Amino acid sequence: MDIFIVICIILGIVAGVLIRDKKFFKVSSKVLLALMIILIFLIGFNIGNNKSLIASLGEIGFISVGFAVICAFFSFILTVLIFLFINKKKGGGR
Numbered sequence: 028m029d030i031f032i033v034i035c036i037i038l039g040i041v042a043g044v045l046i047r048d049k050k051f052f053k054v055s056s057k058v059l060l061a062l063m064i065i066l067i068f069l070i071g072f073n074i075g076n077n078k079s080l081i082a083s084l085g086e087i088g089f090i091s092v093g094f095a096v097i098c099a100f101f102s103f104i105l106t107v108l109i110f111l112f113i114n115k116k117k118g119g120g121r
Contacts, residue, residue, distance in 0.1 A: 074080055080087075
């Protein structure tokens with residue numbers, strides 16, 4: 028199944044390179060948006076049908092919030108460290 032997805036992506040890239048018609052792009056972007064909305068709806072429908080998933084939704088939400096907070100915290104720390112490193116290099120080169 029994974030190779031099928033990769034082949035579809037490669038075929039899509041090749042088709043995109045070969046077909047550069049702006050009219051086609053306008054139509055295809057509208058079709059793609061509609062299909063993505065349908066896909067998101069169907070994913071939500073499947074989640075709603077899964078009773079065990081609905082029962083553990085609170086726990087999943089709690090874990091997701093914790094994960095987001097930890098990612099934001101370490102992103103901030105890494106940004107500060109990179110900022111200090113860059114400023115140290117600029118100041119040391121004088």
